[in-house]
Amino acid sequence: MRASEIAALVDGRLEGRGDPELTGVAPLDRAGPTELSLLSHPRYAAQVASTKAGALPVDATLADRLDGRLPAILVKNAQRAMAQILPRLYPEEKPKPGIHPTALIAPDATIGADVSVGAYAHVGSGAHIGERVRIGAFTDVGANCTLAEDVVIHPHVTLYPGVRIGARSIVHSGARLGVEGFGYAWDGTAHRKVPQVGGCVIGADVEIGANVTIDRGSIGDTEIGDDVKIDNLVHIGHNVRVGPHTIIIAQVGISGSTRIGAGVTLAGQVGVAGHLTIGDRATVAAQGGVFGDLEGGITYSGYPARPHREALRAQAALFRLPRLMDRIRALERAIFGKEQGSE
Template sequence: MTPAGHAEAVNGGDGENTITALVIAALVSGELVGDGSAVVTGVAPLDRAGPLDLSILAGARYTPMLAETKAAVVLIDPEFREAVGAPRARIFVKQPLEKLLAVLPRLYPETLPAPGVAATARIGTGAKLGDGVSLGEYAVVGPGVRLGTGVVIGAHTVVGDGAQIGDGSRLWPSVVIYPGAVLGARVNVHAGARIGSDGFGYVFKDGAHTKIPHVGRCIIGDDVEIGANATIDRGSIDDTVIGAGTKIDNLVHVAHNVRIGTRCLLMAQVGVAGSAIIGDNCVIAGQAGISGHLTIGAGARIAAQAGVFGDIPAGETWSGYPARPHRESLRASGALFKLAGMMRRLEKLLEASEAK
């Protein structure tokens, strides 16, 4: 085996899992320099690639690795044309990471479960399944559910009564879709996610916390991806809405009545409290927390572990706890780090003053 874990032998030609440098160059519209017959069967980082791997060089910090890499073919940003190294083939192309999108399906073709209903799956009264649907072992589809064409439901996944799932969507094992939730087309929900559960809503009445019935829906737009063990609550008296093209990482929580726009990115362990509104194209980094009833403007960026307690204007970058505009937050952090030294100088001044 090579260092990357691929077998040395290959199935000659451009088979399902084998591809030449010449074909790669055509797929990415890049400039090939070197051996066009060099064969790859997988991808790996420069420092761990073996002689049958494709790799990329997209940043200056990785240029020293090019001299040591064993990769057969490397996609290289033209900015690093003079970098030292001798893979069998170099392919110069802008944005090499993005260009991998054209190559990876050839090396790693996606395999979907065959259409059909497993013997242990259960389908409720009045449920409608589109053509090519696949239900895994012990999957449960409730009464009145609508599954579009080509939907894949993984093992032990539950789709609650009256839920709707659009064409080409996939629910991985142990997902729970609560009753009445609506998922668009090509939605990808990873294992353990919970979509449409009740939000955390109570009123204090007669000496006890009394639950507010949640009657709103959870609506997920087309082309949304939801990470493993993420949780998205249904609305209380309004809907919770996730806009088309938004990507939600593992362990993210979205509370009731939240509205998230299109093409947003929410990274791991982000928490969004109830009734917050997040505009289109926002990026929220890991472990950031957003308080309820706030508005985050379109295109805003929130740094990791930021604590957001007020509205953020469109297009701005905020960071820190409490979150402030990024430059202001950096200045405040810098001043805090200087505080100990300032205290020592102040103590010396006080000592000198008292000694007089």
């Protein structure tokens, strides 16, 4: 594609010299004359002067960092523009519809039109597979699972019986959905297993990363709302409900029966205790520990999680403790002639 065609695609404005043919993308410091790069953060603006990229989508707010040496496509948001550009430069290779001869499909499973089932995959009894679904090799779709149209299940995924997944959702390799929840009752001598008879319901347009585990409910369902994005290595316990448009980043752990609102962001390695409520549009920064309900619309950080500015003040006070201890020791020596507690 030429730079002018890309500008039209993303509703951008082409500025600078030339209209090169572009065949790929690369970082600013590695891009060549036929490759597209981007400038979406002022941190990388210094690299514009030396880049050999053929053209750049650029946030309009960073237009003053350009020198006019190469074509720039000015857009409101360069990251969103790249989301439109990349599928055109790198079209996805979709498997042809059909069922691999080594796949095992239960006789009473319902398979929609144009479905692809990979080698050694299994589709269990009573499962319903919608149109254009893609099931990767060695994936196990349990009995009575329902996959809506255009769902993509990558290789080596396990869907326990009864899992329901909404349209256009994507599940990456190694994920385990509908796993039996962690439920035990102490009877005075041993932990007795409590059967987990609820379900696991995934909404539409959800993306679930590699090696994510989502437990099914103990009685009701574990529910993941529409357009939720879950990074790799996340665990979600039984009966959790996650509201739409929420982002959950790698290594987050969410304990059972917690309610997470819409548009929430949980950054990497956040831990959330059970039976809590996190309000809409709340953000918890990396490694935050959530032990109580959180009001929506606020950014939290720290362990335990508290409003971010409050957490910063507490952290700053902690850093001052060694100097304060030195002052206390000096005062003790001045008053008592020695440090208290040194005997």
